[in-house]
């Protein structure tokens with residue numbers, strides 16, 4: 001390089017206005033932001049965790065304890081904090097629960113890493129130690145998990161209840177857990193053979209069981225105005241639509257259902273057409289012709305033996321009249337997603353041309369009836385034979401309660417799905433984390449050099465779960481930690497935090513069980529994001545354009561006020 005001359009003028013590598021944060025500053029900055037995210041979520045971990053009230057710029061209020069929902073609602077700007085948000089989202093998508101835990105654990109990993117960085121341990125060494133500890137932790141976890149029968153309702157209910165224990169609806173978890181399990185057992189699909197050695201391999205969760213659950217086949221309809229205990233499982237589908245014509249029957253028993261994907265209307269021509277009518281007779285003839293066309297459609301439905309017509313498109317006034325005269329109950333403009341659920345629930349075949357309708361295309365339901373649900377009229381298609389899709393009609397005292405109940409039921413459904421598709425469970429309440437922590441601590445002694453320090457910090461970090469559960473229950477964290485450590489004499493996860501009685505107890509006797517899939521995702525997700533943040537030693541940020549409103553530069557923001565296009569606006573309750 002000696003042949004190159006020293007440049008006379010400073011080299012400008014970055015655009016004017018670009019800021020660069022280097023080395024320790026960058027690390028500290030990122031760690032602090034990520035820790036803040038963990039700090040926000042900490043107090044909502046576990047059954048004794050508190051809830052957050054989130055107000056969006058439109059004034060819509062959400063009350064929740066769900067980690068992913070909290071982070072979705074607060075618009076985070078800092079890039080490292082965004083990485084934390086991403087990891088909770090991905091855990092939420094994959095397994096549906098454990099979102100608070102993943103952020104809290106990642107926060108702890110970063111906090112401990114910061115201590116090491118202060119002692120001049122290099123980030124790469126920490127990352128290496130953490131990764132090795134993760135590998136060990138996952139092996140310990142899998143060895144401890146208990147295999148279950150995926151159709152064992154008892155275990156599934158325990159898992160569902162554990163996932164709902166931390167929600168506002170926990171008081172009703174007995175009913176809701178039961179209902180969620182019933183719903184899933186109905187829509188379960190069997191698939192290829194089971195992998196007997198699922199524990200030790202690295203397959204994805206879904207390939208490990210012979211059952212598959214598609215949650216799209218469970219329709220959740222919610223309505224405020226009654227108690228959560230009035231929530232019902234419907235062996236069929238609830239449509240938030242009315243019966244289309246006043247003259248139609250409001251109730252049809254032994255319903256034979258035609259599912260129509262086409263409109264019961266006379267097709268309008270696609271281009272401008274002119275019709276020259278000179279006499280009233282011609283006019284009459286034209287109208288008669290249209291009527292005959294509609295009547296023949298209705299005749300076709302009627303002669304196929306249907307007494308209920310469920311239509312994805314429109315039903316013309318005249319067609320309504322003929323349907324009513326034929327004693328057929330009709331509903332129109334049903335959502336496409338509901339149509340496919342209806343097909344699965346009733347066994348009907350979707351028809352695109354009325355003239356092709358045959359008796360064997362019809363579906364069956366014991367009863368189709370319009371019910372008044374608060375101020376709305378909804379059509380219930382109930383009592384289907386062996387339905388492969390069904391509905392949960394969620395009730396609650398207010399909109400906020402039903403919204404949170406929906407999120408909780410969704411979490412419960414996801415955890416049930418998790419254990420059915422990957423049939424292993426493990427005690428919750430911090431019991432598992434306490435054993436992992438102890439075993440990693442022991443194992444870390446076998447490591448050489450500074451990686452040992454990092455592995456030790458990993459062991460301390462995972463202990464954050466029982467500690468925070470205890471803290472949130474109002475127990476003394478230091479005393480509890482000492483007591484818990486003294487209780488763990490074997491590698492069997494038993495003793496955890498009985499948050500309701502504020503003491504250390506055997507979690508298996510309290511029936512607190514989490515899916516193995518959730519615990520695995522927490523370990524992997526948290527370590528991954530912590531390592532990713534630790535490996536960053538340089539932040540280069542472009543300058544904001546001058547005419548951009550503040551807060552919109554770093555991505556994520558858009559010109560519309562938050563909450564406008566999203567969920568909060570336009571819900572009909």
Ligand code: ADP
Pocket residue numbers: 044045046047049065066067097098099100101102162163165166427428429430465469497498499500510512513514
């Ligand atoms: P996350 O979003 O991580 O699922 P939660 O607030 O749902 O956070 O809390 C989950 C934690 O609470 C899990 O570790 C679970 O084992 C624990 N837990 C659930 N029910 C109980 C209980 N009855 N006693 C003690 N711990 C419980």
Ligand code: MG
Pocket residue numbers: 097098099163166411
């Ligand atoms: Mg949870």
